[in-house]
Amino acid sequence: MAATIAVLSQKGGTGKTTMVRTLTDVFRQVGLTTLAVDLDPQGNLSDYLDVDPEVSPTVGDVLAGRAAAAEAIHDGIMPANLGLAEAELALGGKMGRELVLKRALREVVDDYDVVLIDCPPALGLLTVNALVAADYALLSAEAQYFAMQGVEQALEVIELARDNLNPELEWLGVVLNISDMRTRHSREAYDSLREHFGEKLVEHTIRASIAYAESAERALSIVEYRPDLGVDYLRVADVLLRRLGLTPARTRLARLLDEADAAGGGTRASA
Numbered sequence: 418m419a420a421t422i423a424v425l426s427q428k429g430g431t432g433k434t435t436m437v438r439t440l441t442d443v444f445r446q447v448g449l450t451t452l453a454v455d456l457d458p459q460g461n462l463s464d465y466l467d468v469d470p471e472v473s474p475t476v477g478d479v480l481a482g483r484a485a486a487a488e489a490i491h492d493g494i495m496p497a498n499l500g501l502a503e504a505e506l507a508l509g510g511k512m513g514r515e516l517v518l519k520r521a522l523r524e525v526v527d528d529y530d531v532v533l534i535d536c537p538p539a540l541g542l543l544t545v546n547a548l549v550a551a552d553y554a555l556l557s558a559e560a561q562y563f564a565m566q567g568v569e570q571a572l573e574v575i576e577l578a579r580d581n582l583n584p585e586l587e588w589l590g591v592v593l594n595i596s597d598m599r600t601r602h603s604r605e606a607y608d609s610l611r612e613h614f615g616e617k618l619v620e621h622t623i624r625a626s627i628a629y630a631e632s633a634e635r636a637l638s639i640v641e642y643r644p645d646l647g648v649d650y651l652r653v654a655d656v657l658l659r660r661l662g663l664t665p666a667r668t669r670l671a672r673l674l675d676e677a678d679a680a681g682g683g684t685r686a687s688a
Contacts, residue, residue: 419527421526476497509542518549554588593623621650
């Protein structure tokens, strides 16, 4: 059965969708069959993975009961569009509304090693559905003053989901995105998170760069578009694979890290 990971943040602009896109790519490179689920009505992950905007059915159709989960998977992604917002509104009046995604994914999770769910940048019903369906929650935080507040708010929702709906849910950790560790501001944000959350903070940070927007525009993974920046995600993926206990995949990832280090990955300044 897949390790299902809900990736969330308290607000937009934290690099969450880029993280889902890139981890999907990295996990697939190391031999893990990986399903990406776009649970954000903005559909940014779907765009990033170059899904036809007219594709059908989508995750919104699944939540509305118009399609089975298997029917809504297109090239390894269950895409979203603005129709998902309508599906969310309809869910609000249903019994068991928090369990709809979990029930839908049951028929497909055995076909994958990892399922990554890109949650909307709000802690509402769609995010709760993701947390109920997930085995793990992974937080994305921006390296700025309010990072602590955002993580704490997300943790409150995780605790509510665990206490009331999904007692098996585990907090996988928090990744500091859009960081420039040369600045005092980013270093202070990192130190604050480390002080409060200890080893739950992934020690490797994701550098800020305009290259992420460029790679999204080209529907390319940052690992392919800018390998010198993509190495940040290789290191984050290594930590996550260790925490998930996926040792064979981590061994394969070590080869990618060796290649990146030999090529000087991470030595080029952020753009």
